[in-house]
Amino acid sequence: MSNTDFALAVEDLSVSFDGFKAIDALTLYIDRNELRVIIGPNGAGKTTLLDLICGRTKASSGSIKFKNTEFSGMAEYRRVRLGIGRKFQTPSIYENLSVFKNLEVSYPAGRSVFGALAFRCTDEVKARVQGVAEEIGLADRLDAEAGLLSHGQKQWLEIGMLLMQDPELLMLDEPIAGMSSRERELTAELLKRICQNRAVIVIEHDMDFVKQIAHKVTVMHQGKILAEGPMDKVQADPKVIDVYLGH
Ligand code: ADP
Ligand code: MG
Numbered sequence: 001m002s003n004t005d006f007a008l009a010v011e012d013l014s015v016s017f018d019g020f021k022a023i024d025a026l027t028l029y030i031d032r033n034e035l036r037v038i039i040g041p042n043g044a045g046k047t048t049l050l051d052l053i054c055g056r057t058k059a060s061s062g063s064i065k066f067k068n069t070e071f072s073g074m075a076e077y078r079r080v081r082l083g084i085g086r087k088f089q090t091p092s093i094y095e096n097l098s099v100f101k102n103l104e105v106s107y108p109a110g111r112s113v114f115g116a117l118a119f120r121c122t123d124e125v126k127a128r129v130q131g132v133a134e135e136i137g138l139a140d141r142l143d144a145e146a147g148l149l150s151h152g153q154k155q156w157l158e159i160g161m162l163l164m165q166d167p168e169l170l171m172l173d174e175p176i177a178g179m180s181s182r183e184r185e186l187t188a189e190l191l192k193r194i195c196q197n198r199a200v201i202v203i204e205h206d207m208d209f210v211k212q213i214a215h216k217v218t219v220m221h222q223g224k225i226l227a228e229g230p231m232d233k234v235q236a237d238p239k240v241i242d243v244y245l246g247h
Contacts, residue, residue, distance in 0.1 A: 013049075033199060
């Protein structure tokens with residue numbers, strides 16, 4: 001496989017905060033339509049890696065290529081336009097707007113043939129809201145105020161807001177934290193569906209959940225990759241057991 005076939009190619013990436021190397025010469029490749037899970041102890045640099053990919057944090061050195069376009073020096077909003085979607089740990093939905101409105105306002109304005117101002121009324125947007133609402137299991141809650149949803153439903157709504165932009169790489173930081181076991185099951189099914197059309201990177205601690213969804217697992221430790229591969233192989237790796245799974 002040549003480098004151009006990857007959705008994401010991170011090469012020799014480093015970032016230091018006051019001399020502390022949070023990411024240390026890290027190299028990582030994500031295939032198109034791959035669901036990769038990143039695990040590792042607290043402070044390993046998992047969230048920082050996503051910050052670097054989405055452009056929230058500037059790398060000290062190294063390269064991040066998305067669909068073979070170099071991201072270094074590129075503003076966050078431009079990376080979003082090229083197809084990056086990032087969900088943070090705390091959901092950022094509009095609590096006092098309906099589920100429908102939350103999805104509608106997330107539709108990329110410039111994409112409508114009617115232009116930015118008229119975009120809200122188009123059938124194209126409504127159809128897209130309906131499709132995404134079905135995908136995230138909230139089709140029967142479109143009129144509900146978002147603030148009244150359960151914790152899990154709020155997380156799904158935020159994933160839906162990202163799906164409105166049809167990202168080619170979706171990154172989720174600990175998406176099932178605080179969810180009930182039923183909500184976790186539904187989230188696993190949702191993630192398995194959405195990676196059929198895009199690459200997905202998930203940071204997660206729950207090993208049962210990781211087993212259900214991961215194509216491959218990357219284990220991070222001290223800003224580096226400790227192990228990478230299929231879940232069963234990674235789980236049996238003595239280095240991984242020593243720094244992470246044994247605790
Ligand atoms: P993880 O998500 O794996 O728990 P993080 O990426 O949040 O780890 O953090 C990795 C390390 O980098 C931690 O030691 C953290 O304190 C440090 N760090 C992260 N962001 C910053 C920042 N903006 N300034 C200083 N230190 C940071
Ligand atoms: Mg983190």
